Protein backbone atom coordinates (compact mmCIF):
# COMPACT_ATOMS: atom_id res chain seq x y z
CA UNK A 1 0.00 0.00 0.00
CA UNK A 2 1.26 3.46 -0.84
CA UNK A 3 1.79 6.52 1.28
CA UNK A 4 0.14 9.87 0.81
CA UNK A 5 2.12 12.80 -0.55
CA UNK A 6 1.35 16.29 0.58
CA UNK A 7 2.71 19.36 -1.13
CA UNK A 8 2.46 22.52 0.93
CA UNK A 9 2.86 25.95 -0.67
CA UNK A 10 5.34 24.83 -3.29
CA UNK A 11 6.87 27.60 -5.38
CA UNK A 12 9.56 26.95 -7.95
CA UNK A 13 11.95 29.16 -9.85
CA UNK A 14 14.32 28.68 -12.77
CA UNK A 15 16.84 31.42 -12.16
CA UNK A 16 14.74 34.54 -11.63
CA UNK A 17 11.69 33.13 -13.37
CA UNK A 18 8.93 31.90 -11.06
CA UNK A 19 7.09 28.99 -12.65
CA UNK A 20 5.07 27.59 -9.73
CA UNK A 21 3.03 29.71 -7.33
CA UNK A 22 2.21 28.31 -3.89
CA UNK A 23 0.85 24.94 -4.89
CA UNK A 24 -0.76 22.90 -2.13
CA UNK A 25 -2.07 19.48 -3.00
CA UNK A 26 -2.44 16.06 -1.41
CA UNK A 27 -2.42 12.81 -3.32
CA UNK A 28 -3.57 9.73 -1.51
CA UNK A 29 -3.00 5.98 -1.84
CA UNK A 30 -5.41 3.76 -3.68
CA UNK A 31 -6.37 6.52 -6.07
CA UNK A 32 -5.08 7.92 -9.28
CA UNK A 33 -4.57 11.65 -9.33
CA UNK A 34 -4.14 13.42 -12.65
CA UNK A 35 -2.60 16.79 -13.41
CA UNK A 36 -3.84 18.50 -16.55
CA UNK A 37 -3.03 21.87 -18.05
CA UNK A 38 -1.65 23.53 -21.18
CA UNK A 39 2.01 23.13 -22.21
CA UNK A 40 4.47 25.05 -20.06
CA UNK A 41 2.11 25.52 -17.11
CA UNK A 42 4.48 23.80 -14.70
CA UNK A 43 3.18 20.23 -14.54
CA UNK A 44 6.58 18.60 -14.97
CA UNK A 45 8.23 21.08 -12.66
CA UNK A 46 5.70 20.26 -9.96
CA UNK A 47 6.15 16.48 -10.13
CA UNK A 48 9.94 16.95 -10.09
CA UNK A 49 9.56 18.85 -6.84
CA UNK A 50 7.84 15.84 -5.30
CA UNK A 51 10.83 13.48 -5.74
CA UNK A 52 13.54 16.15 -5.49
CA UNK A 53 14.59 15.50 -9.08
CA UNK A 54 14.30 19.24 -9.58
CA UNK A 55 17.53 19.55 -7.59
CA UNK A 56 19.39 18.05 -10.54
CA UNK A 57 18.54 21.17 -12.58
CA UNK A 58 21.36 23.61 -11.87
CA UNK A 59 19.47 26.89 -11.59
CA UNK A 60 16.21 25.62 -10.13
CA UNK A 61 15.06 26.70 -6.67
CA UNK A 62 12.10 25.43 -4.68
CA UNK A 63 10.37 26.75 -1.58
CA UNK A 64 7.62 25.10 0.42
CA UNK A 65 7.37 21.62 1.84
CA UNK A 66 6.64 18.12 0.60
CA UNK A 67 5.70 15.37 3.00
CA UNK A 68 5.70 11.66 2.29
CA UNK A 69 3.46 9.89 4.79
CA UNK A 70 3.99 12.76 7.23
CA UNK A 71 7.78 12.97 6.86
CA UNK A 72 9.37 16.06 5.33
CA UNK A 73 11.28 14.74 2.32
CA UNK A 74 14.15 17.16 2.82
CA UNK A 75 14.99 15.30 6.04
CA UNK A 76 15.66 12.13 4.01
CA UNK A 77 18.59 11.53 1.65
CA UNK A 78 17.44 12.52 -1.83
CA UNK A 79 18.35 9.09 -3.24
CA UNK A 80 15.98 7.49 -0.75
CA UNK A 81 13.24 9.97 -1.62
CA UNK A 82 13.62 9.11 -5.30
CA UNK A 83 13.39 5.39 -4.61
CA UNK A 84 10.27 5.85 -2.51
CA UNK A 85 8.72 8.20 -5.06
CA UNK A 86 9.43 6.54 -8.39
CA UNK A 87 9.09 8.28 -11.73
CA UNK A 88 8.33 7.36 -15.33
CA UNK A 89 9.05 9.82 -18.12
CA UNK A 90 7.42 10.81 -21.39
CA UNK A 91 9.98 9.11 -23.62
CA UNK A 92 10.92 5.58 -22.65
CA UNK A 93 14.49 5.82 -21.36
CA UNK A 94 15.85 2.35 -20.64
CA UNK A 95 19.60 2.27 -20.07
CA UNK A 96 20.84 1.65 -23.59
CA UNK A 97 23.78 -0.63 -22.89
CA UNK A 98 21.99 -2.85 -20.39
CA UNK A 99 19.93 -5.97 -20.90
CA UNK A 100 16.23 -6.16 -20.12
CA UNK A 101 17.03 -7.91 -16.85
CA UNK A 102 19.73 -5.45 -15.79
CA UNK A 103 17.51 -2.49 -16.55
CA UNK A 104 14.93 -3.69 -14.07
CA UNK A 105 17.59 -4.75 -11.58
CA UNK A 106 19.61 -1.52 -11.93
CA UNK A 107 18.08 0.18 -8.91
CA UNK A 108 18.82 -2.86 -6.76
CA UNK A 109 22.40 -3.12 -7.99
CA UNK A 110 22.92 0.54 -7.17
CA UNK A 111 21.88 -0.18 -3.59
CA UNK A 112 24.39 -3.00 -3.43
CA UNK A 113 21.79 -5.77 -3.57
CA UNK A 114 23.51 -8.46 -5.59
CA UNK A 115 22.09 -11.74 -4.39
CA UNK A 116 21.00 -13.44 -7.58
CA UNK A 117 17.80 -15.08 -6.29
CA UNK A 118 16.56 -11.96 -4.55
CA UNK A 119 17.23 -9.81 -7.60
CA UNK A 120 15.61 -12.34 -9.94
CA UNK A 121 12.49 -12.48 -7.73
CA UNK A 122 12.18 -8.72 -7.79
CA UNK A 123 12.67 -8.55 -11.52
CA UNK A 124 10.01 -11.15 -12.23
CA UNK A 125 7.52 -9.66 -9.80
CA UNK A 126 7.84 -6.12 -11.14
CA UNK A 127 7.84 -7.21 -14.78
CA UNK A 128 4.58 -8.99 -14.04
CA UNK A 129 3.16 -5.83 -12.48
CA UNK A 130 4.09 -3.96 -15.64
CA UNK A 131 2.37 -6.70 -17.70
CA UNK A 132 5.63 -7.40 -19.46
CA UNK A 133 6.79 -10.69 -17.99
CA UNK A 134 5.15 -12.98 -20.53
CA UNK A 135 6.47 -10.95 -23.45
CA UNK A 136 10.07 -10.77 -22.28
CA UNK A 137 10.66 -13.81 -20.09
CA UNK A 138 12.60 -15.48 -22.89
CA UNK A 139 14.43 -12.27 -23.81
CA UNK A 140 15.74 -11.16 -20.44
CA UNK A 141 19.34 -11.16 -21.61
CA UNK A 142 18.60 -9.25 -24.82
CA UNK A 143 19.47 -5.54 -25.00
CA UNK A 144 16.66 -3.35 -23.69
CA UNK A 145 16.67 -1.30 -26.86
CA UNK A 146 15.61 -4.36 -28.84
CA UNK A 147 12.16 -4.03 -27.27
CA UNK A 148 9.34 -2.11 -28.94
CA UNK A 149 8.56 1.39 -27.73
CA UNK A 150 5.60 0.34 -25.61
CA UNK A 151 7.62 -2.52 -24.14
CA UNK A 152 10.40 -0.09 -23.33
CA UNK A 153 7.96 2.09 -21.45
CA UNK A 154 6.64 -0.94 -19.56
CA UNK A 155 10.25 -1.77 -18.77
CA UNK A 156 10.69 1.71 -17.32
CA UNK A 157 7.63 1.19 -15.15
CA UNK A 158 9.08 -2.11 -13.93
CA UNK A 159 12.43 -0.42 -13.31
CA UNK A 160 10.74 2.20 -11.13
CA UNK A 161 8.75 -0.45 -9.24
CA UNK A 162 11.80 -2.64 -8.61
CA UNK A 163 13.10 -0.38 -5.85
CA UNK A 164 9.80 -0.78 -3.95
CA UNK A 165 8.41 2.74 -4.08
CA UNK A 166 5.31 3.96 -2.24
CA UNK A 167 4.45 6.47 -4.91
CA UNK A 168 4.66 6.44 -8.68
CA UNK A 169 4.83 9.65 -10.67
CA UNK A 170 4.12 9.39 -14.38
CA UNK A 171 4.91 12.43 -16.50
CA UNK A 172 2.91 12.03 -19.72
CA UNK A 173 3.84 8.33 -19.85
CA UNK A 174 1.91 7.62 -23.04
CA UNK A 175 2.62 10.73 -25.07
CA UNK A 176 5.04 8.88 -27.36
CA UNK A 177 2.84 5.83 -27.76
CA UNK A 178 0.16 4.73 -30.19
CA UNK A 179 -3.50 4.73 -29.12
CA UNK A 180 -3.20 0.99 -28.42
CA UNK A 181 -0.07 1.53 -26.36
CA UNK A 182 -1.80 4.33 -24.50
CA UNK A 183 -4.67 2.06 -23.50
CA UNK A 184 -2.23 -0.61 -22.42
CA UNK A 185 -0.39 1.84 -20.15
CA UNK A 186 -3.70 3.01 -18.71
CA UNK A 187 -4.66 -0.58 -17.86
CA UNK A 188 -1.35 -1.14 -16.14
CA UNK A 189 -1.72 2.04 -14.11
CA UNK A 190 -5.23 1.04 -13.14
CA UNK A 191 -3.95 -2.29 -11.81
CA UNK A 192 -1.16 -0.56 -9.91
CA UNK A 193 -3.41 1.79 -8.01
CA UNK A 194 -4.22 -0.88 -5.44
CA UNK A 195 -0.61 -0.92 -4.33
CA UNK A 196 0.74 2.55 -4.96
CA UNK A 197 -0.10 6.20 -4.74
CA UNK A 198 -0.26 7.32 -8.34
CA UNK A 199 0.10 10.72 -9.93
CA UNK A 200 -0.15 11.04 -13.69
CA UNK A 201 0.53 14.14 -15.74
CA UNK A 202 -1.31 14.20 -19.02
CA UNK A 203 -2.16 16.64 -21.76
CA UNK A 204 -4.85 14.24 -22.89
CA UNK A 205 -8.13 15.19 -21.22
CA UNK A 206 -9.84 11.95 -22.19
CA UNK A 207 -7.03 10.08 -20.52
CA UNK A 208 -7.52 11.98 -17.29
CA UNK A 209 -11.26 11.34 -17.52
CA UNK A 210 -10.67 7.61 -18.14
CA UNK A 211 -8.12 6.81 -15.46
CA UNK A 212 -8.11 9.45 -12.75
CA UNK A 213 -10.16 9.55 -9.57
CA UNK A 214 -9.06 13.09 -8.83
CA UNK A 215 -7.83 15.75 -11.21
CA UNK A 216 -5.86 18.93 -10.70
CA UNK A 217 -5.92 21.71 -13.27
CA UNK A 218 -2.77 23.84 -13.58
CA UNK A 219 -2.55 27.12 -15.43
CA UNK A 220 0.47 29.42 -15.59
CA UNK A 221 2.05 27.78 -12.57
CA UNK A 222 -1.04 28.00 -10.43
CA UNK A 223 -3.35 25.29 -9.19
CA UNK A 224 -6.71 26.50 -10.41
CA UNK A 225 -8.90 23.65 -9.32
CA UNK A 226 -8.54 20.25 -7.69
CA UNK A 227 -11.46 17.91 -7.23
CA UNK A 228 -13.02 14.59 -8.19
CA UNK A 229 -12.42 14.02 -11.87
CA UNK A 230 -16.13 13.69 -12.51
CA UNK A 231 -16.88 17.06 -10.91
CA UNK A 232 -13.97 18.82 -12.56
CA UNK A 233 -15.13 17.80 -16.00
CA UNK A 234 -18.89 18.18 -15.53
CA UNK A 235 -19.32 20.97 -13.00
CA UNK A 236 -16.08 22.97 -12.83
CA UNK A 237 -16.14 25.75 -10.26
CA UNK A 238 -13.72 28.02 -12.05
CA UNK A 239 -14.49 29.49 -15.48
CA UNK A 240 -10.87 28.95 -16.57
CA UNK A 241 -11.23 25.23 -15.82
CA UNK A 242 -14.45 25.19 -17.76
CA UNK A 243 -12.83 26.93 -20.73
CA UNK A 244 -10.00 24.43 -20.71
CA UNK A 245 -11.97 21.22 -20.34
CA UNK A 246 -14.47 22.30 -22.96
CA UNK A 247 -11.59 22.89 -25.34
CA UNK A 248 -11.79 26.66 -25.56
CA UNK A 249 -7.99 26.90 -25.14
CA UNK A 250 -4.89 24.79 -24.44
CA UNK B 251 12.57 32.96 -55.11
CA UNK B 252 15.56 32.38 -57.32
CA UNK B 253 14.92 31.19 -60.85
CA UNK B 254 15.20 27.44 -61.13
CA UNK B 255 17.91 27.53 -63.83
CA UNK B 256 20.18 29.69 -61.72
CA UNK B 257 19.76 27.38 -58.73
CA UNK B 258 20.67 24.45 -60.95
CA UNK B 259 23.81 26.14 -62.19
CA UNK B 260 24.74 27.00 -58.65
CA UNK B 261 24.34 23.46 -57.42
CA UNK B 262 26.28 22.09 -60.38
CA UNK B 263 29.03 24.60 -59.74
CA UNK B 264 29.13 23.37 -56.20
CA UNK B 265 29.57 19.76 -57.30
CA UNK B 266 32.35 20.79 -59.67
CA UNK B 267 34.05 22.74 -56.92
CA UNK B 268 34.08 19.71 -54.63
CA UNK B 269 35.33 17.46 -57.43
CA UNK B 270 38.27 19.74 -58.10
CA UNK B 271 39.01 19.98 -54.41
CA UNK B 272 38.86 16.21 -54.10
CA UNK B 273 41.24 15.81 -57.03
CA UNK B 274 43.74 18.22 -55.54
CA UNK B 275 43.57 16.32 -52.27
CA UNK B 276 44.26 13.10 -54.16
CA UNK B 277 47.51 14.33 -55.72
CA UNK B 278 49.74 13.88 -52.67
CA UNK B 279 48.11 10.55 -51.86
CA UNK B 280 48.64 9.31 -55.40
CA UNK B 281 52.19 10.53 -55.53
CA UNK B 282 52.89 8.60 -52.35
CA UNK B 283 51.40 5.47 -53.81
CA UNK B 284 53.29 5.90 -57.04
CA UNK B 285 56.63 6.39 -55.32
CA UNK B 286 56.12 3.26 -53.30
CA UNK B 287 55.03 1.32 -56.35
CA UNK B 288 57.86 2.56 -58.56
CA UNK B 289 60.60 2.22 -56.00
CA UNK B 290 59.13 -0.95 -54.62
CA UNK B 291 59.77 -2.33 -51.17
CA UNK B 292 62.97 -0.33 -50.95
CA UNK B 293 60.84 2.58 -49.88
CA UNK B 294 59.68 0.53 -46.96
CA UNK B 295 63.04 -0.93 -46.11
CA UNK B 296 63.83 -0.90 -42.42
CA UNK B 297 67.36 -2.17 -42.20
CA UNK B 298 70.82 -0.75 -41.58
CA UNK B 299 69.93 2.36 -39.69
CA UNK B 300 72.56 4.80 -38.55
CA UNK B 301 71.82 7.69 -36.25
CA UNK B 302 74.78 9.63 -37.51
CA UNK B 303 73.34 9.98 -40.93
CA UNK B 304 69.61 9.55 -40.78
CA UNK B 305 68.81 11.04 -44.17
CA UNK B 306 70.76 8.49 -46.05
CA UNK B 307 70.27 5.59 -43.74
CA UNK B 308 67.26 3.38 -43.75
CA UNK B 309 65.61 5.16 -40.91
CA UNK B 310 62.09 4.15 -41.66
CA UNK B 311 61.63 1.67 -38.84
CA UNK B 312 62.69 4.20 -36.24
CA UNK B 313 60.57 6.88 -37.78
CA UNK B 314 57.57 4.66 -37.77
CA UNK B 315 58.10 3.26 -34.29
CA UNK B 316 58.92 6.68 -32.90
CA UNK B 317 55.71 8.13 -34.23
CA UNK B 318 53.60 5.25 -32.93
CA UNK B 319 55.22 5.32 -29.50
CA UNK B 320 54.77 9.07 -29.21
CA UNK B 321 51.14 8.78 -30.24
CA UNK B 322 50.42 5.99 -27.78
CA UNK B 323 52.21 7.72 -24.92
CA UNK B 324 50.23 10.86 -25.69
CA UNK B 325 46.94 8.98 -25.59
CA UNK B 326 47.92 7.20 -22.36
CA UNK B 327 48.58 10.46 -20.62
CA UNK B 328 45.82 12.47 -22.26
CA UNK B 329 42.91 9.99 -22.09
CA UNK B 330 42.23 9.99 -18.35
CA UNK B 331 42.77 13.73 -18.05
CA UNK B 332 40.47 14.27 -21.00
CA UNK B 333 37.74 12.01 -19.66
CA UNK B 334 37.62 13.58 -16.22
CA UNK B 335 37.83 17.12 -17.51
CA UNK B 336 35.05 16.49 -20.02
CA UNK B 337 32.86 14.95 -17.32
CA UNK B 338 33.60 17.83 -14.99
CA UNK B 339 32.55 20.31 -17.64
CA UNK B 340 29.40 18.47 -18.67
CA UNK B 341 28.20 17.23 -15.27
CA UNK B 342 29.33 19.78 -12.72
CA UNK B 343 29.74 23.11 -14.38
CA UNK B 344 26.97 25.24 -15.77
CA UNK B 345 26.10 28.80 -16.62
CA UNK B 346 28.70 31.53 -16.99
CA UNK B 347 31.70 29.59 -15.81
CA UNK B 348 31.05 26.82 -18.31
CA UNK B 349 30.58 29.31 -21.13
CA UNK B 350 33.83 31.05 -20.20
CA UNK B 351 35.84 27.81 -20.12
CA UNK B 352 34.33 26.57 -23.35
CA UNK B 353 35.29 29.77 -25.13
CA UNK B 354 38.91 29.21 -24.15
CA UNK B 355 38.80 25.53 -25.02
CA UNK B 356 37.41 26.33 -28.46
CA UNK B 357 40.06 28.97 -29.04
CA UNK B 358 42.90 26.64 -28.07
CA UNK B 359 41.54 23.52 -29.68
CA UNK B 360 42.14 24.73 -33.20
CA UNK B 361 45.82 25.42 -32.72
CA UNK B 362 47.48 24.80 -36.09
CA UNK B 363 50.07 22.05 -36.45
CA UNK B 364 52.67 24.64 -37.41
CA UNK B 365 52.42 26.16 -33.96
CA UNK B 366 52.72 22.72 -32.42
CA UNK B 367 55.96 22.25 -34.32
CA UNK B 368 57.31 25.59 -33.16
CA UNK B 369 56.51 24.83 -29.54
CA UNK B 370 58.23 21.45 -29.84
CA UNK B 371 61.40 22.92 -31.31
CA UNK B 372 61.44 25.60 -28.66
CA UNK B 373 61.75 23.27 -25.69
CA UNK B 374 63.52 20.33 -27.27
CA UNK B 375 65.65 18.65 -24.58
CA UNK B 376 69.37 18.35 -25.06
CA UNK B 377 69.78 14.64 -24.40
CA UNK B 378 71.10 11.41 -25.81
CA UNK B 379 68.26 9.34 -24.52
CA UNK B 380 65.68 8.16 -27.02
CA UNK B 381 63.10 7.73 -24.26
CA UNK B 382 63.51 11.19 -22.83
CA UNK B 383 62.96 12.55 -26.33
CA UNK B 384 59.88 10.42 -26.84
CA UNK B 385 58.46 11.41 -23.47
CA UNK B 386 59.13 15.06 -24.16
CA UNK B 387 57.30 14.82 -27.45
CA UNK B 388 54.36 13.01 -25.86
CA UNK B 389 54.13 15.57 -23.07
CA UNK B 390 54.20 18.46 -25.52
CA UNK B 391 51.60 16.90 -27.78
CA UNK B 392 49.41 16.19 -24.75
CA UNK B 393 49.63 19.76 -23.55
CA UNK B 394 48.87 21.15 -26.96
CA UNK B 395 46.20 18.61 -27.88
CA UNK B 396 44.34 18.59 -24.57
CA UNK B 397 41.89 21.41 -25.32
CA UNK B 398 40.80 19.64 -28.48
CA UNK B 399 40.59 16.23 -26.80
CA UNK B 400 38.48 17.66 -24.00
CA UNK B 401 36.19 19.58 -26.31
CA UNK B 402 35.42 16.61 -28.56
CA UNK B 403 34.83 14.31 -25.59
CA UNK B 404 32.70 16.95 -23.89
CA UNK B 405 30.53 17.09 -27.01
CA UNK B 406 29.79 13.39 -26.64
CA UNK B 407 28.35 13.89 -23.15
CA UNK B 408 26.68 17.19 -23.90
CA UNK B 409 24.66 15.70 -26.71
CA UNK B 410 23.18 13.00 -24.47
CA UNK B 411 19.58 13.48 -23.80
CA UNK B 412 18.91 14.51 -20.18
CA UNK B 413 16.39 11.68 -19.89
CA UNK B 414 19.20 9.17 -19.48
CA UNK B 415 20.58 11.05 -16.49
CA UNK B 416 17.12 11.55 -15.03
CA UNK B 417 16.30 7.89 -15.52
CA UNK B 418 19.27 6.95 -13.37
CA UNK B 419 18.67 9.57 -10.71
CA UNK B 420 14.99 8.63 -10.51
CA UNK B 421 15.79 5.13 -9.29
CA UNK B 422 17.97 6.47 -6.53
CA UNK B 423 21.39 6.66 -8.13
CA UNK B 424 23.81 9.11 -6.58
CA UNK B 425 25.40 11.54 -8.97
CA UNK B 426 28.61 9.56 -9.23
CA UNK B 427 26.69 6.32 -9.73
CA UNK B 428 24.70 8.03 -12.46
CA UNK B 429 27.92 9.13 -14.17
CA UNK B 430 30.04 6.01 -13.78
CA UNK B 431 27.41 3.28 -13.93
CA UNK B 432 25.01 4.70 -16.50
CA UNK B 433 26.28 7.70 -18.42
CA UNK B 434 29.79 6.42 -19.08
CA UNK B 435 28.88 2.83 -20.00
CA UNK B 436 26.20 4.17 -22.33
CA UNK B 437 28.80 6.21 -24.16
CA UNK B 438 31.83 3.99 -24.13
CA UNK B 439 31.57 3.37 -27.88
CA UNK B 440 31.33 7.06 -28.71
CA UNK B 441 34.15 7.96 -26.36
CA UNK B 442 36.32 5.24 -27.86
CA UNK B 443 35.55 6.51 -31.34
CA UNK B 444 36.50 10.05 -30.34
CA UNK B 445 39.75 8.77 -28.85
CA UNK B 446 40.58 6.89 -32.03
CA UNK B 447 39.95 9.98 -34.11
CA UNK B 448 42.22 11.94 -31.83
CA UNK B 449 44.84 9.21 -31.99
CA UNK B 450 44.76 9.39 -35.77
CA UNK B 451 45.19 13.12 -35.52
CA UNK B 452 48.09 12.88 -33.12
CA UNK B 453 49.79 10.40 -35.45
CA UNK B 454 49.21 12.69 -38.38
CA UNK B 455 50.51 15.64 -36.43
CA UNK B 456 53.56 13.77 -35.19
CA UNK B 457 54.21 12.37 -38.63
CA UNK B 458 54.56 15.74 -40.22
CA UNK B 459 56.93 16.69 -37.45
CA UNK B 460 59.07 13.67 -36.96
CA UNK B 461 60.91 11.55 -39.38
CA UNK B 462 62.83 9.67 -36.84
CA UNK B 463 63.69 9.66 -33.18
CA UNK B 464 66.81 8.05 -31.89
CA UNK B 465 69.57 8.93 -29.52
CA UNK B 466 67.78 12.08 -28.56
CA UNK B 467 67.42 13.35 -32.08
CA UNK B 468 64.22 13.99 -33.95
CA UNK B 469 64.07 15.04 -37.53
CA UNK B 470 61.06 16.67 -39.11
CA UNK B 471 59.63 15.08 -42.16
CA UNK B 472 59.36 18.36 -44.03
CA UNK B 473 62.99 19.15 -43.23
CA UNK B 474 64.02 15.68 -44.34
CA UNK B 475 62.24 16.04 -47.64
CA UNK B 476 63.68 19.49 -48.19
CA UNK B 477 67.14 18.20 -47.37
CA UNK B 478 66.72 15.26 -49.71
CA UNK B 479 65.60 17.51 -52.54
CA UNK B 480 68.44 19.96 -52.02
CA UNK B 481 70.95 17.12 -51.98
CA UNK B 482 69.23 15.37 -54.84
CA UNK B 483 69.09 12.24 -52.74
CA UNK B 484 66.67 9.93 -54.42
CA UNK B 485 66.92 7.34 -51.63
CA UNK B 486 66.19 9.72 -48.81
CA UNK B 487 63.24 11.13 -50.69
CA UNK B 488 61.90 7.67 -51.33
CA UNK B 489 62.11 6.76 -47.70
CA UNK B 490 60.41 9.94 -46.62
CA UNK B 491 57.58 9.17 -49.01
CA UNK B 492 57.43 5.56 -47.95
CA UNK B 493 57.19 6.64 -44.36
CA UNK B 494 54.42 9.08 -45.09
CA UNK B 495 52.62 6.40 -47.05
CA UNK B 496 52.69 3.91 -44.19
CA UNK B 497 51.41 6.46 -41.72
CA UNK B 498 48.66 7.48 -44.07
CA UNK B 499 47.53 3.87 -44.27
CA UNK B 500 47.61 3.62 -40.50
CA UNK B 501 45.60 6.81 -40.06
CA UNK B 502 43.04 5.70 -42.61
CA UNK B 503 42.69 2.38 -40.80
CA UNK B 504 42.19 4.05 -37.44
CA UNK B 505 39.65 6.48 -38.82
CA UNK B 506 37.81 3.65 -40.53
CA UNK B 507 37.68 1.78 -37.22
CA UNK B 508 36.39 4.90 -35.44
CA UNK B 509 33.67 5.22 -38.06
CA UNK B 510 32.64 1.61 -37.67
CA UNK B 511 32.36 2.09 -33.91
CA UNK B 512 30.38 5.32 -34.24
CA UNK B 513 28.01 3.75 -36.74
CA UNK B 514 27.30 0.71 -34.64
CA UNK B 515 26.84 2.89 -31.55
CA UNK B 516 24.40 5.10 -33.43
CA UNK B 517 22.48 2.12 -34.66
CA UNK B 518 22.16 1.00 -31.06
CA UNK B 519 20.86 4.32 -29.74
Ligand SMILES: Nc1ncnc2c1ncn2[C@@H]1O[C@H](COP(=O)(O)OP(=O)(O)OP(=O)(O)O)[C@@H](O)[C@H]1O
Nearest residue numbers: 014019037038039040041042043044045046057203
Ligand atom coordinates in the same frame (compact mmCIF):
# COMPACT_ATOMS: atom_id res chain seq x y z
N1 LIG C 1 15.39 23.78 -17.00
C1 LIG C 1 14.62 24.87 -17.19
N2 LIG C 1 15.18 26.10 -17.19
C2 LIG C 1 14.43 27.19 -17.37
N3 LIG C 1 13.10 27.19 -17.56
C3 LIG C 1 12.48 25.99 -17.57
C4 LIG C 1 13.20 24.76 -17.39
N4 LIG C 1 12.32 23.74 -17.45
C5 LIG C 1 11.12 24.30 -17.66
N5 LIG C 1 11.19 25.64 -17.74
C6 LIG C 1 10.07 26.58 -17.90
O1 LIG C 1 9.21 26.43 -16.82
C7 LIG C 1 7.84 26.47 -17.23
C8 LIG C 1 7.15 25.19 -16.80
O2 LIG C 1 7.72 24.10 -17.49
P1 LIG C 1 7.23 22.62 -17.30
O3 LIG C 1 8.11 21.74 -18.09
O4 LIG C 1 7.11 22.34 -15.85
O5 LIG C 1 5.78 22.67 -17.95
P2 LIG C 1 4.81 21.48 -18.37
O6 LIG C 1 3.48 21.86 -17.87
O7 LIG C 1 5.36 20.19 -17.93
O8 LIG C 1 4.83 21.60 -19.94
P3 LIG C 1 4.64 20.45 -21.03
O9 LIG C 1 3.19 20.17 -21.13
O10 LIG C 1 5.18 21.09 -22.26
O11 LIG C 1 5.44 19.27 -20.59
C9 LIG C 1 7.86 26.65 -18.73
O12 LIG C 1 7.64 28.00 -19.00
C10 LIG C 1 9.25 26.26 -19.15
O13 LIG C 1 9.66 27.03 -20.24
Ligand SMILES: [Mg+2]
Nearest residue numbers: 043044045171
Ligand atom coordinates in the same frame (compact mmCIF):
# COMPACT_ATOMS: atom_id res chain seq x y z
MG1 LIG D 1 6.05 18.48 -19.00
